[in-house]
Amino acid sequence: MKLLTSLQFKYVFNQSKKIKCKELTILYRTNTLKFSxxxxxxxxxxxxxxxxxxxxxxxxxxxxxxxxYKLINADFIVVVSTLSINIDRQLLSKKLEYLWSHHYQ
Structure with missing residues (x-):
């Protein structure tokens, strides 16, 4: 599922927790839904x-x-920085895997 409306994005941006590396930042906030x-x-x-x-x-x-299916029930926003432009696909996938691992159930 996707976050679609600006209201949904504001909900996460206003009171979110974050985890980041150089190229990516993941903001998240738990939700009451049964999925992420x-x-x-x-x-x-x-x-x-x-x-x-x-x-x-x-x-x-x-x-x-x-x-x-491994993640907690939350809304996630991935914010991409300028440094991501020169990163290769495999390294970006590894970084994402590392960041997602902090949010497993």
């Missing part, structure tokens, strides 16, 4: 080319899909 939801925030200012932003989004969504 994902939101992705990539600024056009930070990553200029749309194909690169889309590639990073696909990697994030895929990593979330693979471990979604």
């Amino acid at each position: 939801r994902l939101g992705i925030s990539i600024s056009r200012k930070n990553i200029k080319y749309s194909y690169k932003r889309n590639q990073i989004k696909r990697i994030i969504r895929e990593s979330f899909r693979l471990i979604q």
Whole structure:
């Protein structure tokens, strides 16, 4: 499931906990639903080319899909920094796996 509306994003941004590495920050806040939801925030200012932003989004969504059943019931927002532009796909996946591991049930 995705976070879709600005109200859902504000809910997480206002009172969230965070965990981060150089390239990524994961903000999260528990929810009352029986599943986790994902939101992705990539600024056009930070990553200029749309194909690169889309590639990073696909990697994030895929990593979330693979471990979604292990996660706590929470709303997650992945914030991508400028440093992510030069990172390769496998390393980005490893970083995400490390960050997700902090949120297992």
